[in-house]
Amino acid sequence: xxxxxxxxxTKLFPGESQPAVDAVSFTVEPGEFIVLLxxxxxxxxxxxxxxxxLYEPTSGRFFIExxxxxxxxxxxxxxxxxxxxxxxxxxxxxxxxxxxxxxPRLLGxxxxxxxxxxxxxxxxxxxxxxxxxxxxxxxxxxxQQRVGLARALAADPAMMLMDEPFGALDxxxxxxxxxxxxxxxxxxxxxxxxxTHDIEEALRLADRVMVMKDGRIVQFATPLxxxxxxxxxxxxxxxxxxxxxxxxxxxTVERALAHPGLQPSxxxxxxxxxxxxxxxxxxxxxxxxxxxxxxxxxVEDGRTCGRLTLSHLQAVLRDPAxxxxxx
Amino acid sequence: MTYLVQNWRSVGSLVVEHLWxxxxxxxxxxVIAVPTSILLVRIPRLRGPVLGLLGVLYTIPSLSxxxxxxxxxxxxxxxAVVTLVIYAQLVLVRNLVVGLTEIDAAILEAANGMGMNGWxxxxxxxxxxxxxxLLAGLRIATLSTIGIATIAAFINAGGLGMLLFDGVRSSxxxxxxxxxxxxxxxxxxxxxxxxxxxxxxxxxLDA
Ligand SMILES: Nc1ncnc2c1ncn2[C@@H]1O[C@H](COP(=O)(O)OP(=O)(O)OP(=O)(O)O)[C@@H](O)[C@H]1O
Ligand SMILES: [Mg+2]
Numbered sequence: 001x002x003x004x005x006x007x008x009x010t011k012l013f014p015g016e017s018q019p020a021v022d023a024v025s026f027t028v029e030p031g032e033f034i035v036l037l038x039x040x041x042x043x044x045x046x047x048x049x050x051x052x053x054l055y056e057p058t059s060g061r062f063f064i065e066x067x068x069x070x071x072x073x074x075x076x077x078x079x080x081x082x083x084x085x086x087x088x089x090x091x092x093x094x095x096x097x098x099x100x101x102x103x104p105r106l107l108g109x110x111x112x113x114x115x116x117x118x119x120x121x122x123x124x125x126x127x128x129x130x131x132x133x134x135x136x137x138x139x140x141x142x143x144q145q146r147v148g149l150a151r152a153l154a155a156d157p158a159m160m161l162m163d164e165p166f167g168a169l170d171x172x173x174x175x176x177x178x179x180x181x182x183x184x185x186x187x188x189x190x191x192x193x194x195x196t197h198d199i200e201e202a203l204r205l206a207d208r209v210m211v212m213k214d215g216r217i218v219q220f221a222t223p224l225x226x227x228x229x230x231x232x233x234x235x236x237x238x239x240x241x242x243x244x245x246x247x248x249x250x251x252t253v254e255r256a257l258a259h260p261g262l263q264p265s266x267x268x269x270x271x272x273x274x275x276x277x278x279x280x281x282x283x284x285x286x287x288x289x290x291x292x293x294x295x296x297x298x299v300e301d302g303r304t305c306g307r308l309t310l311s312h313l314q315a316v317l318r319d320p321a322x323x324x325x326x327x
Numbered sequence: 328m329t330y331l332v333q334n335w336r337s338v339g340s341l342v343v344e345h346l347w348x349x350x351x352x353x354x355x356x357x358v359i360a361v362p363t364s365i366l367l368v369r370i371p372r373l374r375g376p377v378l379g380l381l382g383v384l385y386t387i388p389s390l391s392x393x394x395x396x397x398x399x400x401x402x403x404x405x406x407a408v409v410t411l412v413i414y415a416q417l418v419l420v421r422n423l424v425v426g427l428t429e430i431d432a433a434i435l436e437a438a439n440g441m442g443m444n445g446w447x448x449x450x451x452x453x454x455x456x457x458x459x460x461l462l463a464g465l466r467i468a469t470l471s472t473i474g475i476a477t478i479a480a481f482i483n484a485g486g487l488g489m490l491l492f493d494g495v496r497s498s499x500x501x502x503x504x505x506x507x508x509x510x511x512x513x514x515x516x517x518x519x520x521x522x523x524x525x526x527x528x529x530x531x532l533d534a
């Protein structure tokens with residue numbers, strides 16, 4: 001069953017002429033990492049806040065695991081959804097351990113379970129357990145965001161809403177936290193709705209990117225689709241600005257095949273139009289998108305060197321070291 | 328000083344009376360001020376009128392208010408307590424309202440987003456965050472209450488004011504000085520104690 005189904009969700013703030021979110025419909029499957037991307041004011045935060053009902057939709061409905069969210073008690077709904085925001089919203093008068101424990105306490109977990117969970121979460125987000133007794137103000141911005149993440153994960157919600165959680169961090173801390181979030185996601189398989197207006201962040205993190213403009217969804221597709229087949233001039237402009245396509249054109253198929261973490265396929269089925277190891281990834285991307293999941297054989301001098309798939313390209317996209325090396 | 332030492336029994340019981348008057352007035356004042364403030368925060372429309380009224384009451388000279396209450400409540404403890412409660416309201420309510428309304432919106436949004444209901448948010452988040460300002464108000468209210476309670480001896484409410492009034496009436500210099508010293512010591516003590524409590528309430532907030 002789908003994790004989240006939105007049906008014509010609309011939010012019109014009182015006194016406004018244009019809806020902030022305009023009849024938006026989409027479906028999110030369990031375990032998907034969705035990134036909401038778009039310029040300031042396009043309605044990302046508004047859409048997110050409708051999901052945990054901090055804003056009530058003006059019209060339209062949405063369903064969480066098949067249940068109409070409007071029929072759930074609002075506090076219960078929110079305790080089932082992790083929520084992390086840019087300003088962290090950590091409670092300054094509570095120690096780190098108490099901050100993380102808020103939702104489990106609201107849910108009435110027994111004390112020992114909460115204590116064990118705090119340690120587990122501190123380990124997960126890479127903070128030393130000694131931080132339990134600190135106050136938020138005694139932590140750096142990046143550390144505070146880690147606590148915010150741990151707090152959102154505390155009651156093990158199936159779904160997480162994250163509104164520019166890394167927006168206020170410097171580039172290095174940001175990349176590190178992105179890596180860790182991806183590692184956590186590989187372990188926990190949450191359904192994540194993540195807001196950003198940073199195209200690079202979106203392409204790196206997302207399984208699918210929801211590009212928004214003026215309260216509407218312009219395109220909702222995988223990062224590679226967005227790069228290679230923008231459905232709208234606005235998306236083309238957005239992805240064009242990212243410089244990723246240019247970078248892909250500088251990387252060879254050979255290097256992508258050698259990317260660690262992916263099994264080189266030994267499948268030798270011949271393709272009519274094989275790739276060459278020295279072809280660039282931009283070309284490969286265009287060709288791969290037209291053939292689908294099975295990918296394309298890479299052939300050099302009549303000898304098969306492997307099979308390149310979209311997963312290889314995705315791995316490259318997520319590897320700033322590989323991309324950065326081409327700059 | 329020698330008067331204080333020689334008459335420590337009678338001075339002691341006056342101190343107890345004074346403390347009792349002060350503490351009971353402050354306790355009643357808090358019981359009224361806390362819900363009033365929460366109401367004013369939830370219904371902003373009421374804020375101006377209510378704070379305005381408390382401001383007007385605050386400007387009435389304390390001796391006048393004490394005397395004005397005599398026809399209603401007579402002499403002694405009760406009119407004194409009522410007067411003290413009225414004076415403490417302004418600073419308590421104003422500080423708590425400011426404390427509650429100045430909480431960072433992101434913090435309140437996080438509290439709501441995590442699934443706290445109104446009461447849980449108030450108890451777990453809002454009240455603790457407003458506490459330092461409430462305590463600052465309480466400290467000021469305590470000092471003025473100790474002072475005004477001295478004047479309340481004029482309507483037979485007891486307390487250390489008795490020493491002062493007796494001293495003035497019988498031209499007993501020693502009694503006057505003793506009363507003044509005792510009241511001041513009480514105020515200094517209360518101030519120091521409440522400063523500590525205030526500091527404790529700010530832990531984490533300005534680390
Ligand atoms: N509480 C509100 N009351 C009235 N209008 C609002 C409110 N919140 C948002 N809006 C309006 O709705 C539109 C969408 O705002 P929203 O916060 O969803 O944008 P966003 O995509 O999250 O932008 P950003 O990237 O700057 O965070 C904006 O035009 C904004 O002014
Ligand atoms: Mg926003």
